[in-house]
Amino acid sequence: METRTRSLVKAVIWNIIGLAAMTLVGFLATGSASLGGVIALINTVIGFTMYLLYERVWSRIRWGRRHV
Structure with missing residues (x-):
């Protein structure tokens, strides 16, 4: 599981x-x-x-992770 600090920094x-x-x-358009x-x-x-919400949701999903 990824820490909240790591998610925030990313x-x-x-x-x-x-x-x-x-x-x-925005400059080019306006x-x-x-x-x-x-x-x-x-x-x-x-x-x-x-992005922060997305990362936090995915950090709780175990699907696709390998357990060592």
């Missing part, structure tokens, strides 16, 4: 990468760095929350 790192990518996409940043921030908050 989610934060993943969302930093996603924030950078989404900021670029032509505005500030609007692109707001879009990216909203996306990051939603994505972070969903």
